[in-house]
Amino acid sequence: MKTSADDRPPARNRICYNQPMLRTVLRAPRTAEDVAQGARLAKMQGREIGPVEVAKVLVAAGVRYVIVGAHAANGYTGRPRATVDVDAVVEFPKKAARAIAIAFPALLVRDTPVVTRFMDGEIEAIDIMKPAGSKLWATLLKDARELHIGKDSIRIPRLEGVLAAKFASMTSPLRRIPDRHQDAADFIRIVEANRKINLKLVNELGELVYAGGGSYLAKLIADARAGKSLEI
Numbered sequence: 001m002k003t004s005a006d007d008r009p010p011a012r013n014r015i016c017y018n019q020p021m022l023r024t025v026l027r028a029p030r031t032a033e034d035v036a037q038g039a040r041l042a043k044m045q046g047r048e049i050g051p052v053e054v055a056k057v058l059v060a061a062g063v064r065y066v067i068v069g070a071h072a073a074n075g076y077t078g079r080p081r082a083t084v085d086v087d088a089v090v091e092f093p094k095k096a097a098r099a100i101a102i103a104f105p106a107l108l109v110r111d112t113p114v115v116t117r118f119m120d121g122e123i124e125a126i127d128i129m130k131p132a133g134s135k136l137w138a139t140l141l142k143d144a145r146e147l148h149i150g151k152d153s154i155r156i157p158r159l160e161g162v163l164a165a166k167f168a169s170m171t172s173p174l175r176r177i178p179d180r181h182q183d184a185a186d187f188i189r190i191v192e193a194n195r196k197i198n199l200k201l202v203n204e205l206g207e208l209v210y211a212g213g214g215s216y217l218a219k220l221i222a223d224a225r226a227g228k229s230l231e232i
Contacts, residue, residue, distance in 0.1 A: 024079075029193050031075035032147040035156065038074035041082035049104065049125050054086045055154040061099035064091040065155060066144040068129065068137075068165050072156040073186045075147065078193035089129040089137040096128050135208040136168055160198050163190055164205035167217045170232050171209070184230050191224035 039050035051071045058065045066072075069087030074080035090096040097116040101109060107118040107125055114133035118126040131138040144155040157165060169175055170183035191197070199218055206217030220230050 026192055027078045029076050029078045031156075032149055034078070034080040035071060035075045035147060035154070036149045038071055038080035038082065041080065042084070045082050045084075047082070047084055047125070049086060049120075051086050051088075051154050052149055052152045054088055054100070054126055056152065057099050057103040058088065058090065058096055061095060063096045063099065064141065065089065065096070066141050067154055067156050068140065068162070069127070070186065072162050073166065073190060075156055076159055076162055076194060077186060077189035079189055085124040085127055087127045087129060089131055089141050091131065091141060093128055093130045100126055100128060134168070136164055136205060139205065139208055140165065159190070159194055160201045160205055163187065163197070163202060163221070164209065164217065166190070167206060167213070167220065168209045170230075171213075171216075180232060184232055187220070188224045188230065191221050197221060 035051065039052065042050060051067045055065065055067065065088045067086065067088050069085070070081065070083035071086060088096075093116060097109070097111070100116075100118060101107070104118065104126070107120055110117040110119060114130055116128040116130070117124055118128075129137055131141050140157045140161045143158065143161065145158055146153050146155050156162070166183050166187040170180045170187060172180070175183075199221070202217055202221065203214035206214035209217070220232075223230055
C-alpha cells in the first residue's frame with residue numbers, strides 16, 4: 001500500500017538516519033551505589049527479592065556465598081539495570097537451598113546437578129549455583145569483595161571475576177542466544193567503564209572456564225576497548 005504525502009508525519013517529526021545519534025554517557029562505576037540502584041530498578045518491576053535479601057538468608061544460615069550475574073555486573077558497568085533473578089554461588093548448596101526454601105516458601109524449587117533454581121511462578125527468582133560444577137565458581141567464592149549497602153552488606157566478585165563470569169555465560173553453547181547477547185552487552189559496558197583491568201588475573205580466570213579461555217577472554221576485552229563487535 002502506497003503512502004500519500006498527506007499520510008506522512010511532518011518533516012520535523014521524521015527520523016533522519018543520516019544525523020549523528022547521541023552517544024551513551026559513560027561514567028566511572030560507583031560499585032555499592034550501583035548494585036543498590038540495580039536492585040531498586042528490579043523491585044520497580046515487581047522483583048521483590050534482591051541480593052541483600054538473599055545474602056541475609058545465607059549469612060544467617062552460615063553459608064559462604066558470592067552474588068554473581070547481573071546484580072554483580074551492575075557494580076562495574078556504570079549503568080545499572082534491572083534483572084529478574086538473583087544468582088549466588090554458595091559453599092554448601094544443600095544447606096543454602098534449605099535456608100532459601102524456608103525464607104521464601106512461596107517459591108517453587110527445581111534442582112539440577114549445577115544449580116538449584118527457585119521459581120516465582122514462571123519466572124526465575126533465585127539461582128543457587130553449585131561450585132562443584134565450575135572451577136571458576138569455586139575461585140570466585142573464595143576471592144570476593146564485600147560491599148556495604150546501607151546497614152547491610154553483600155559479597156560480589158572483583159572486577160576481573162565478573163568479567164570472567166560474563167565470559168563463561170556468553171560463550172556457553174547451552175545458554176539461549178538472547179541471554180548470551182545480554183551478557184555480551186554487560187561485558188562491553190564493564191570494559192568501557194573500567195580502564196584498569198588486571199589482564200594477568202583475567203587470563204588465569206579465563207583458563208578456569210576452558211583451556212585456552214584466558215587468551216580469548218583477553219582478546220574480547222581488547223575488542224571491546226576498540227569498539228569492535230564481539231565474536232561469541
